[in-house]
Amino acid sequence: MSRNLKIALGILAVAVLIGLLSLRGLHRRIERLSETQSSEEQARRDVLAPPIFTPTDVTMPAKIFWAAGADKVAPVVVELPLSADPVERSKQVLHALMTGPPTPDQRTIPAGATLLAFYIQPDGTAIADFSDALSSEMPSGILSEQMAVESIARTLASNVATLRRLKILIHGQEAETLAGHVDLTGFFDLNPPAQPHASAPPESPNLRAMVDTAPRLSAN
Amino acid sequence: MAAALVFAHASRPAAQQQASAAQQTAPAQAPPAQTAPNPNGQAAPVAPPVPAYGGLVIVLNPAHGGTDSGARGENGVAEKDFVMQFARAARDELQRQGYHVVMTRDDDSNPSYDDRDAASNIYRDAIFISLHVGSTGTFGDARAYYYQFWTPAPPSAASNATAASANPAATPTFWEDAQRSYTDASRRLADLLAAQLAQSFSGSPSASSAAAVRELRSVTAPAIALEISSMSASNPERLTGLAGPLAIAISRAVEAFRPPNSAGGH
Numbered sequence: 001m002s003r004n005l006k007i008a009l010g011i012l013a014v015a016v017l018i019g020l021l022s023l024r025g026l027h028r029r030i031e032r033l034s035e036t037q038s039s040e041e042q043a044r045r046d047v048l049a050p051p052i053f054t055p056t057d058v059t060m061p062a063k064i065f066w067a068a069g070a071d072k073v074a075p076v077v078v079e080l081p082l083s084a085d086p087v088e089r090s091k092q093v094l095h096a097l098m099t100g101p102p103t104p105d106q107r108t109i110p111a112g113a114t115l116l117a118f119y120i121q122p123d124g125t126a127i128a129d130f131s132d133a134l135s136s137e138m139p140s141g142i143l144s145e146q147m148a149v150e151s152i153a154r155t156l157a158s159n160v161a162t163l164r165r166l167k168i169l170i171h172g173q174e175a176e177t178l179a180g181h182v183d184l185t186g187f188f189d190l191n192p193p194a195q196p197h198a199s200a201p202p203e204s205p206n207l208r209a210m211v212d213t214a215p216r217l218s219a220n
Numbered sequence: 221m222a223a224a225l226v227f228a229h230a231s232r233p234a235a236q237q238q239a240s241a242a243q244q245t246a247p248a249q250a251p252p253a254q255t256a257p258n259p260n261g262q263a264a265p266v267a268p269p270v271p272a273y274g275g276l277v278i279v280l281n282p283a284h285g286g287t288d289s290g291a292r293g294e295n296g297v298a299e300k301d302f303v304m305q306f307a308r309a310a311r312d313e314l315q316r317q318g319y320h321v322v323m324t325r326d327d328d329s330n331p332s333y334d335d336r337d338a339a340s341n342i343y344r345d346a347i348f349i350s351l352h353v354g355s356t357g358t359f360g361d362a363r364a365y366y367y368q369f370w371t372p373a374p375p376s377a378a379s380n381a382t383a384a385s386a387n388p389a390a391t392p393t394f395w396e397d398a399q400r401s402y403t404d405a406s407r408r409l410a411d412l413l414a415a416q417l418a419q420s421f422s423g424s425p426s427a428s429s430a431a432a433v434r435e436l437r438s439v440t441a442p443a444i445a446l447e448i449s450s451m452s453a454s455n456p457e458r459l460t461g462l463a464g465p466l467a468i469a470i471s472r473a474v475e476a477f478r479p480p481n482s483a484g485g486h
Binding site for chain 2: 071139141142143144145146149153176177182183185187189
C-alpha cells in the first residue's frame with residue numbers, strides 16, 4: 001500500500017469519525033430545539049389563551065367532545081370551573097376542548113388554534129372567532145374538518161343551554177370552508193327551542209353520542 | 221327536476237352571480253356550463269356550447285385544482301392529482317356501462333364551488349359525485365357523504381321545497397338551499413356507495429355520513445362526496461392503485477341507484 005493511499009485512508013477515517021461525532025451532537029441539538037419550541041408553544045398559549053376564571057365559577061361536570069377513534073367524537077366528562085355567564089362559560093369549555101385533550105390522538109382542533117373572541121347575540125346566536133390556525137393547521141379533509149366542527153358545536157350545545165345556533169369565524173371573517181371542505185357560511189343549530197329533546201345538532205350515523213358511557217377526567 | 225334558481229348567493233362576486241344567473245335560468249336542457257382558467261387560476265364562465273343532453277348525466281367533480289392542491293403527501297404529491305386520476309377512471313367505467321358523463325374539470329383548473337354546482341344544475345336529470353382524498357385515517361378507508369344542513373329550512377325555503385316537489389318547473393329554489401330538497405335521495409345514493417366501498421375497501425364504514433361538504437350544497441340533484449384515505453400515508457403513490465376498484469364501486473352504486481326517470485339516459 002502506497003504512502004499516499006495510507007494518508008488518504010487515514011484522512012477518510014478521521015473524517016468519518018468527525019462526522020459521527022457531529023451527528024450525535026446534531027441530534028442532541030435537534031432534541032434541545034424541539035424542547036425549546038414546545039416550551040415556546042406552551043408559553044405562547046399561556047399568553048394567548050390563559051385559563052378563564054370568573055367570580056361565579058362553580059366546579060362541575062362538563063361534557064367535552066373529543067375524538068374517539070378515527071371517525072367519531074364522543075363526550076368526556078371533565079370537572080371544570082364553569083361560570084354562570086354564558087359567554088365566559090362558552091370560552092371555558094372551548095378552552096378545555098382546545099387545550100386539554102386527554103391524549104394527542106383525541107385532539108380535534110389544531111394545537112396552534114386559539115379562540116380570539118366569543119359573542120352571544122340576543123337571539124341566542126353564538127359567534128366564535130378563531131385564529132387562522134384553525135384553518136391553516138387543520139388536516140385537510142372532510143372527515144377531519146367535520147370532526148372539528150362537531151366537537152365545537154356539541155361541546156357548546158352540551159354545556160351552554162342558552163345557545164341556539166353557532167357561527168364560526170376565522171380571524172374575524174366569514175370563511176367559505178374550514179380548510180377546503182366543510183361549509184362555514186351557514187349557522188350550526190345548537191339547542192333549537194322548538195325541539196327540546198333534539199338539542200344536539202343533527203347526528204351523523206358514525207357520530208353517535210356516548211353520554212352515558214362517557215369516561216370521567218379530573219379537573220384540569 | 222331542474223328548478224329555476226332565482227336567488228344568487230350573496231357572497232359571490234357580481235360577475236359570477238350574473239354568469240350563474242344566466243346558467244341557472246336557462247331551460248332545463250340547456251347546454252352545460254363550461255369553464256376555463258383565467259391567468260389567476262380561477263375559473264371564468266365562458267359561452268356554453270350548443271349540444272344538449274336530456275337523459276341521466278353523471279357529473280364527476282374532481283375536487284381542488286389549480287393553486288388549490290388540496291391535501292399534500294410525501295414527496296409533494298397532491299390530492300388534486302389523485303382525484304383527477306380517480307375521476308377519469310370512474311368516467312371510463314361509467315361510460316363503459318353506457319352512462320353519459322361530464323366532469324367539472326378535466327385539467328388543472330379550479331372552478332369555484334358554485335361553478336361546479338352550476339355545471340350540474342343545467343341538466344334535468346343528474347347525479348353529482350365529488351371525489352376527495354383525506355389527510356387522516358387508515359390507508360384505503362373510503363367514506364361516502366351527503367350534505368348535512370345544520371339548520372332547519374327557513375319558512376320560505378321550506379314552502380318552496382314542498383311546492384317544488386309538486387311543480388318543479390314553476391317553483392324557485394334558493395341557491396344556498398338547493399340541495400335540501402334532495403337530501404333523502406342523496407343519502408340513499410351515499411348509502412349505496414358506502415355499501416360498495418365497504419366491500420372493496422376493508423375497514424370502510426358500510427353506511428354513509430352527513431357532512432356539510434361545501435360543493436354539495438347548491439346542487440339540484442342527488443349529490444354525494446367520496447373521500448378515501450389518505451395523503452398522509454407512507455408512499456401515497458399507492459393511491460393510484462385504488463382508482464380501478466373505486467371506479468367500479470361508483471359505477472355499481474350508480475347502477476343500483478338509477479332514478480326511475482333516468483331511462484332515457486342509460
